[in-house]
Each structure stands twice: as C-alpha cells, then as structure tokens.
Amino acid sequence: MKTVKVLVVDDSAFMRKLIADFLSEDDRIQVVGTARNGEEGLRKIKELNPDAVTMDVEMPVLNGLETLKIIMKTMPVPVVMLSSTTKEGAENTFTAMEYGAVDFIAKPSGPISLDLHKIKTELTEKIVQASKANIKGLVKFSAIGKKPAVLQQSYSKIELCQSMQISRSASISSSNPRKLICIGTSTGGPRALQKVLCDLPGNLNAPVLIVQHMPAGFTKSLASRLNGLSDLSVKEAEEGDILLNGTAYIAPGGFHLTAARSGKDLVIHLDDSPPRNGHRPSVDVMFESLGEISGIQKIAVIMTGMGADGKNGLMEMKKKGEVKAIAESKETSIVFGMPRAVIESGLADDVQNIERIAESILKFV
Incomplete structure (x- = not known):
C-alpha cells in the first residue's frame, strides 16, 4: 500500500x-x-x-x-x-x-x-x-452556491406543483405520515446534505430522518445551518419529537436515533446504547427501527462516507416492508464506502449523482 x-x-x-x-x-x-x-x-x-x-x-x-x-x-x-x-x-x-x-x-x-x-x-x-x-467532487461542490436550484432537468416545477397539490392539505401539518425519508451519511455528508435538503420543497409530503456521523456538539450547529439554507424545517432531533411532514430531524451526536408508533403519531426516541460499526448515531440502528414500523413506505438514501454503516439496516428494512433505496454515485461521493456497500449488495433501486438525489426522492414520494 x-x-x-x-x-x-x-x-x-x-x-x-x-x-x-x-x-x-x-x-x-x-x-x-x-x-x-x-x-x-x-x-x-x-x-x-x-x-x-x-x-x-x-x-x-x-x-x-x-x-x-x-x-x-x-x-x-x-x-x-x-x-x-x-x-x-x-x-x-x-x-x-x-x-x-x-x-x-x-x-x-x-x-x-x-x-x-x-x-x-x-x-x-x-x-x-x-x-x-474524491478531490474533484470537493472542488466542484465548493463552487456550488448556497441556495441551489430546487429541481433538475427532467423534473419540472409544474410537475412538482401538480404532484404536491394532490396532498397539500395533509403535507402542511400531518403528524400521521404515509411516507418517510431516511438518510445516512458520513465523511463529506454536510456538503451532501446541504445539496439534497436545499433541493427539496418546504411542503414535502414526508418527514426526513438523518444520521450524519458527527460528534456531540456539532449536530445542533449543522441543523441550524441547514435550517437557514433549506425551505424545509431542519432541527436536531429531541426525545419525543413527533414526526411532521416537511421537517428534517438530525440525530444528535452521541445518541442513536430510532422511531416508533405512539397512537397515530410517529415519535422519535434517542438512546446512548453502545456504538454500532463504531458509530453513535448509527445508520443501521435507525434503519432497523424504521423497518419495524408497518404501513409506511420508506425512501432510504445512502450518501458519501467511509465504511458500510447502513447496509445491514437497509437489508433488514427491505425484508419488512416497502422500501426504495437511493445511493450516491461514485462520481460525486467524497468517500465511496457506504454507497458502494449498498450498491454492491444489490440493495440500491437508484444510483444518482448528488445533484439528482432530491429529484429521485421526489419521484418516489
């Protein structure tokens, strides 16, 4: 070597x-x-x-x-x-x-x-x-503006408005979501999250759960930063948060993030059980917990990061319900570890450059 x-x-x-x-x-x-x-x-x-x-x-x-x-x-x-x-x-x-x-x-x-x-x-x-x-990816991203265009090429604003109007009343305040977006990422993740979240509309008809490998003390600042850039509401997840459409919840550093039903609501739970794959929060832990929630379609996204966290959890989640999985391409991943593990395991339903991941999410939603 x-x-x-x-x-x-x-x-x-x-x-x-x-x-x-x-x-x-x-x-x-x-x-x-x-x-x-x-x-x-x-x-x-x-x-x-x-x-x-x-x-x-x-x-x-x-x-x-x-x-x-x-x-x-x-x-x-x-x-x-x-x-x-x-x-x-x-x-x-x-x-x-x-x-x-x-x-x-x-x-x-x-x-x-x-x-x-x-x-x-x-x-x-x-x-x-x-x-x-991927140094070319780093240079390319550093040239991207803070507020990127919301949609790309084949997915027009008219098509988005039509699709979102169908359930607009439910998307505004629903705490009983029928779809759930869950994102896992590590090295290079803050850049990738900024691009994807800024490309999603504020009236998104689903909540977003995010595990970004990051130590305690940084995830709150990350959430605050992304909240200021994105049309979505973005917050650091707290124990007992009720999942709302159009809101993204970032797992706090040092805690695993899971979700479960409480009556008609989906509620976030945090715990400090041992790290998984060397990580707390772990993507596998989040995915596994979401697999236990029936009656909801999940859109799982794995983006740039070292290792394979998320692969096993995605495998379990796919066994238990309807799941569409999107992996970031090698071309735009800063570190092609986590997406590679998902792609090579045959778990990815779509592989996209970072610029088109939001578009892929919207098609599944």
Whole structure:
C-alpha cells in the first residue's frame, strides 16, 4: 500500500509535535513536514506535494479558513481540519466543509488539547481516508452556491406543483405520515446534505430522518445551518419529537436515533446504547427501527462516507416492508464506502449523482 504523505499545519509547536508523532506511529502514514501558519502551509504544499493536510482553524498570519480557500482554488489537496467543540468552533468547521475540507477532528479539550490521544485512532483513519477522497467532487461542490436550484432537468416545477397539490392539505401539518425519508451519511455528508435538503420543497409530503456521523456538539450547529439554507424545517432531533411532514430531524451526536408508533403519531426516541460499526448515531440502528414500523413506505438514501454503516439496516428494512433505496454515485461521493456497500449488495433501486438525489426522492414520494 502506498504511504500517505501528510503535512501538519498548526500554530502550536506542542500540537504540531503531538499530531506528527501520532500520525508517524501508523505504518501507512509519513509526516513529510509541518508549518506554523497558513502562509507557510501554502509554501510547504507546493514544495512537498502531500497526499493530505491537517490544519488548525485559528492561526496567525493566515488562518485555516482563508488558507483552505486558497488551497482548493489553486492546488487542491485533501484537508482535515482540527476544530474546537465551542459554538464558534462548530460554525467554523461547517464553513471549512463548505470551502472544501474533507473532514474534521474535534479536539476533546479546546484549542490546546492535552488529551488528544483520545482521538488518535480517529485521526489516523480520517487522514488515510482523506488521502483517497474524491478531490474533484470537493472542488466542484465548493463552487456550488448556497441556495441551489430546487429541481433538475427532467423534473419540472409544474410537475412538482401538480404532484404536491394532490396532498397539500395533509403535507402542511400531518403528524400521521404515509411516507418517510431516511438518510445516512458520513465523511463529506454536510456538503451532501446541504445539496439534497436545499433541493427539496418546504411542503414535502414526508418527514426526513438523518444520521450524519458527527460528534456531540456539532449536530445542533449543522441543523441550524441547514435550517437557514433549506425551505424545509431542519432541527436536531429531541426525545419525543413527533414526526411532521416537511421537517428534517438530525440525530444528535452521541445518541442513536430510532422511531416508533405512539397512537397515530410517529415519535422519535434517542438512546446512548453502545456504538454500532463504531458509530453513535448509527445508520443501521435507525434503519432497523424504521423497518419495524408497518404501513409506511420508506425512501432510504445512502450518501458519501467511509465504511458500510447502513447496509445491514437497509437489508433488514427491505425484508419488512416497502422500501426504495437511493445511493450516491461514485462520481460525486467524497468517500465511496457506504454507497458502494449498498450498491454492491444489490440493495440500491437508484444510483444518482448528488445533484439528482432530491429529484429521485421526489419521484418516489
């Protein structure tokens, strides 16, 4: 296997050494250099041609966000950001994702993390995966506007209005949905979710449940950000939420999300049972719980992400009811792990580039 060459960019000498030491302990990784700020980082990228870069956000001379913008415009390379778990840190993280970062690592203790060793495994795995990322997809997405066009090519606004008017009265406030959209994603997911949710209409005749692999402290900011960009209502899921059409619920970091009937309503439940596939929330756990709900058509969507979370849950869900499954294509997936697992298992009813996933959802709805 090819050794992954990594450049570490951080203004803290302590953090540069700590990160470099952690990465160097993995046989798959070679740290080829370090840089103290974004300006030096840009010079080192040109000089060393790394396969991946770790970058802090707050740095003197040229901060991480501005550096990232320049990298993606002039010499694209996979970047993993290091972020604090503060509200400001979370907002900067999603800005970095928008600019083209592959992924991020949450520092356990803020800007100077003496216990960064807690995430050593996560750091090395994300760097290895980042080195394989679809860099063309990252560059393409970073050029997309914040409020993309709602529909694509063959699915016209007139057709959408006609189809939505049929059940408009039910879609406005129904807490007894007949269809349910469930989305699972991981690395590259915030970008993919932004594209898909912004392409769906606000009067969507179904609720949307979302598992995005992300640590606690970030999912609330993600929901708030997407709520401001999408015509849908988007919120971080809470225990006891009643599912409403036209609303998207994002599983909070650190909790599995499930749903079950309560009278005529469908209600969200959260729990902190052990991680599945190394994840909490897990797509498999959500899909399996939805498979137990009868009388509702499910539209399952698996998008960019490493691993295979979602495949087994989708298999179980398909055994128990009517399910249409959509997988993101290799062409637009930042990491083609989760969609590949679904496609190669023969579970996907449709495979689409990210630009057409909302269109595919609407046809099934």
